[in-house]
Amino acid sequence: MNKYLDLFLTFARIGGLTFGGGYAMLPMLQKEVVEKRGWATEEELMDYYAIGQCTPGIIAVNTATFVGQSTAGTLGGIIATLGVVFPSLIIITLIAAFLQNFADLAVVQNAFAGIRVCVCVLVFNAVMKLWKKSVVDKKTLVIFLIVVIGSFFFDIAPTIFVILAGVAGIILKNKEVQA
Amino acid sequence: MGIYLQLFVEFFKAGLFAVGGGMATIPFLYDISDKTGWFTHGQLTDMIAISESTPGPIGVNMATYVGYTTSGIPGAIIATLGLITPSIIVILIIAGFLKAFKDNKYVQSAFYGLRPASTGLIAAAGLGVVTLVVLNQDKYALTGSIMDLINIPNIILMLVLYYFTAKCKKTKGLHAAAFIAASAVIGIVLRLGGV
Structure with a gap:
């Protein structure tokens, strides 16, 4: 089979069969990319994940670009990435179209009233998980608090916080080394 | 500015500045909602739920959903492409010097600051959802x-x-x-x- 088509189909399958992205996608990537196709070794895949976390963007997308690029160059990177997002495009468009037509039904409105409560809890749980890895000392706690207050009460754009926090990280860490 | 171009630019920004996975795109979507009025905070909460319970990366699902709600199928495609374009560019650039990038002192220290900020942004977005659910402002x-x-x-x-x-x-x-x-x-x- 054509190498590019193979990349597209493999990543489309990974995108269409994993729920949640990120780490949920890892076992599927191990099976499809490492064991079945030999496009990357186990170690390379772990490196891609580590770097995917220290680069902007979605980890699943970053990993797809990495594997595609190392297998078949720049075009391979683009095609693997398009593959991983393709099922989302189809599935979500169908659901969104369906809901747009039925949003006024009482049963749909009541269901989503319950679901919204669940989303609160899920976001809270996600924050608690991230908290353990990110708020590691007093300085990071201060950054966290400034961002929460600035973002929630003053509606400052997230982009500004991201840029400032990156700069703050470099300054704070390098001071530590000097002191 | 045409709505398609604006969609692409807004999601390009989210893809470039959202650090640490799917949930990190949520604060950017709130920002888009406030700025453009394309969708309400309530709708956004519904989109989070649907993106979590369907296959595929959450961030990609959200982009597709918002894009579709805003301007149909072309919107869905354009928002998703906007979100993934920065990833593709950044990764293709650093693919050549992987290890050097990961171990770089400045990259590591930038992420020391970026991680708590990203957690803070998601927490603030979460507070927005909680306010919506706990308080009956209309009533x-x-x-x-x-x-x-x-x-x-x-x-x-x-x-x-x-x-x-x-x-x-x-x-x-x-x-x-x-x-x-x-x-x-x-x-x-x-x-x-x-x-």
Whole structure:
């Protein structure tokens, strides 16, 4: 089979069969990319994940670009990435179209009233998980608090916080080394 | 500016500045909602639920959903492409010097600051969702009674869900979609939407 088509189909399958992205996608990537196709070794895949976390963007997308690029160059990177997002495009468009037509039904409105409560809890749980890895000392706690207050009460754009926090990280860490 | 170009630019920004996975795109979507009025905070909460309970990366699902809601199928495609374009560019650039990038002192220290900021942004977005769910602002505006302001059934459901998703050992490993489906059923049975 054509190498590019193979990349597209493999990543489309990974995108269409994993729920949640990120780490949920890892076992599927191990099976499809490492064991079945030999496009990357186990170690390379772990490196891609580590770097995917220290680069902007979605980890699943970053990993797809990495594997595609190392297998078949720049075009391979683009095609693997398009593959991983393709099922989302189809599935979500169908659901969104369906809901747009039925949003006024009482049963749909009541269901989503319950679901919204669940989303609160899920976001809270996600924050608690991230908290353990990110708020590691007093300085990071201060950054966290400034961002929460600035973002929630003053509606400052997230982009500004991201840029400032990156700069703050470099300054704070390098001071530590000097002191 | 044409709506397609604006969609692409907004999601390009989200893809470039959202650090640390799907949930990190949520604060950017709130920002887009405030700036453009393309969708409400309530709709955004529904989109989070659907993105969590369908296959595929959450961030990509959200982009597709927002794009579709804003301007149909072309919107869905353009928003998704906007979101992934920065990733593709950044990764293709650093693919040549992987190890050097990962171990670079400046990259590491930037992420020391970026991680708590990203957590903070998601927490603030979460507070927005909580306000929406816990407070009955519409009803309060009508009656002016404090008893109508606080949505007690929602608070009880929230505590129950927290127990089953984070504390109860038997159920906390279950997939988010299971809890979302259960919440939908509870919402229908108890008529939480008030209709």
